Amino acid sequence: MTDPSGPRAEPVTLVGGWPAERALLSAHLVVERPRFRLDVALTAGPGEVVALLGPNGAGKTTALRALAGLLPLHGGRLRLGEVLLDDPAADVYVPPERRRVGVVFQDHLLFPHLSALENVAFGPRSRGAGRRAARVEAQRWLERFGLAEYAARRPRQLSGGQAQRVALARALAVHPDLLLLDEPLAALDARTRMETRARLHHDLRAHEGATLLITHDPLDALVLADRLVIIEDGRIVQEGDAATVTARPRTEYVARLVGLNLYRGRAAGHDVTLDGGFTMIADDEVHGEAFLAFPPAAVALYPQRPAGSPRNTWAATVVGVLPHGDHLRVELGGPIQAAAEITPAAAASLGLLPGSEVWAAVKASETRAYPY
Numbered sequence: 073m074t075d076p077s078g079p080r081a082e083p084v085t086l087v088g089g090w091p092a093e094r095a096l097l098s099a100h101l102v103v104e105r106p107r108f109r110l111d112v113a114l115t116a117g118p119g120e121v122v123a124l125l126g127p128n129g130a131g132k133t134t135a136l137r138a139l140a141g142l143l144p145l146h147g148g149r150l151r152l153g154e155v156l157l158d159d160p161a162a163d164v165y166v167p168p169e170r171r172r173v174g175v176v177f178q179d180h181l182l183f184p185h186l187s188a189l190e191n192v193a194f195g196p197r198s199r200g201a202g203r204r205a206a207r208v209e210a211q212r213w214l215e216r217f218g219l220a221e222y223a224a225r226r227p228r229q230l231s232g233g234q235a236q237r238v239a240l241a242r243a244l245a246v247h248p249d250l251l252l253l254d255e256p257l258a259a260l261d262a263r264t265r266m267e268t269r270a271r272l273h274h275d276l277r278a279h280e281g282a283t284l285l286i287t288h289d290p291l292d293a294l295v296l297a298d299r300l301v302i303i304e305d306g307r308i309v310q311e312g313d314a315a316t317v318t319a320r321p322r323t324e325y326v327a328r329l330v331g332l333n334l335y336r337g338r339a340a341g342h343d344v345t346l347d348g349g350f351t352m353i354a355d356d357e358v359h360g361e362a363f364l365a366f367p368p369a370a371v372a373l374y375p376q377r378p379a380g381s382p383r384n385t386w387a388a389t390v391v392g393v394l395p396h397g398d399h400l401r402v403e404l405g406g407p408i409q410a411a412a413e414i415t416p417a418a419a420a421s422l423g424l425l426p427g428s429e430v431w432a433a434v435k436a437s438e439t440r441a442y443p444y
């Protein structure tokens with residue numbers, strides 16, 4: 073037992089999810105472009121899968137290229153295990169082929185003229201393994217992934233999902249310390265994507281190194297990753313496990329990603345006055361700068377002002393109506409911009425069209441407020 077009066081552990085500075093000195097990957101990536109600057113700190117531990125999410129142009133590919141060594145850093149430093157890979161201040165730059173990094177790109181996956189087995193064996197061969205040893209290793213990976221029966225097939229005889237997993241086996245066959253997955257499911261159709269996602273989740277457990285997954289798709293991130301890092305305009309705007317990020321989004325992009333309406337405002341107890349002046353009532357009690365969020369499914373729409381109305385009620389104009397799964401997503405203008413999710417039957421009975429005037433209401437009990 074520890075002595076409570078004894079010396080206490082110093083709090084460690086967390087860079088990402090792991091204390092920088094214990095992480096397998098410890099990176100501060102600074103890349104300058106003419107009109108863009110990437111400046112992010114990333115860490116990942118052994119066996120950890122970190123998803124890097126962000127809108128178009130956020131800098132995800134730039135980060136991946138810097139980690140792989142395809143793009144030298146302009147500032148910061150990159151360490152993998154005990155090895156310093158890039159540190160411009162110390163004039164250190166290890167080229168891609170000498171990094172213990174495996175990359176799986178979304179397309180250009182496999183060599184078309186080689187069989188699945190030869191494709192996977194290429195990994196160990198390129199790291200100096202003998203022909204026979206490389207084939208044995210490749211066979212082991214195909215078996216592990218349940219792909220042994222496809223060993224002799226050429227890539228064009230494989231489905232998209234199978235090819236994707238052979239590419240993963242090839243990357244893992246060299247036992248990289250860092251695995252980089254670039255939109256690994258983006259090229260697949262919806263059904264294959266679902267199956268491959270589930271298998272990939274399983275396959276990734278065989279990897280003892282760190283994994284960084286780049287994706288646009290929140291579902292990929294939520295299923296595959298232990299931790300999410302969200303970047304916008306070259307900077308990290310939020311990171312944490314899925315539960316934290318989805319419960320408390322901190323930017324509009326993150327809110328949309330998890331499907332919430334999100335606003336900033338000032339709270340005084342349960343009342344939150346949003347930027348723009350509209351006041352809403354939340355279940356939570358907060359004081360000062362605050363976020364207010366509610367899911368589109370919590371927004372009820374009425375043709376007239378609802379009687380005995382819930383307090384969060386406002387007159388809105390329909391801006392657009394889009395299919396969303398088996399529901400419809402209604403974009404509303406008015407004192408606040410909001411999205412509502414309703415059934416097609418409800419939309420038909422309201423006669424919703426762009427320009428329609430409706431009343432919107434959200435119960436305070438479905439509205440979350442939290443400090444900014």
Ligand SMILES: Nc1ncnc2c1ncn2[C@@H]1O[C@H](COP(=O)(O)OP(=O)(O)OP(=O)(O)O)[C@@H](O)[C@H]1O
Nearest residue numbers: 105106107108126127128129130131132133134135
């Ligand atoms: N070779 C380049 N020269 C100059 N600017 C570049 C270059 N490559 C990328 N950029 C710029 O860097 C920024 C980040 O691009 P990046 O491709 O990393 O974003 P991303 O998050 O991967 O986007 P997407 O999801 O669209 O692939 C963008 O503003 C882009 O225009």
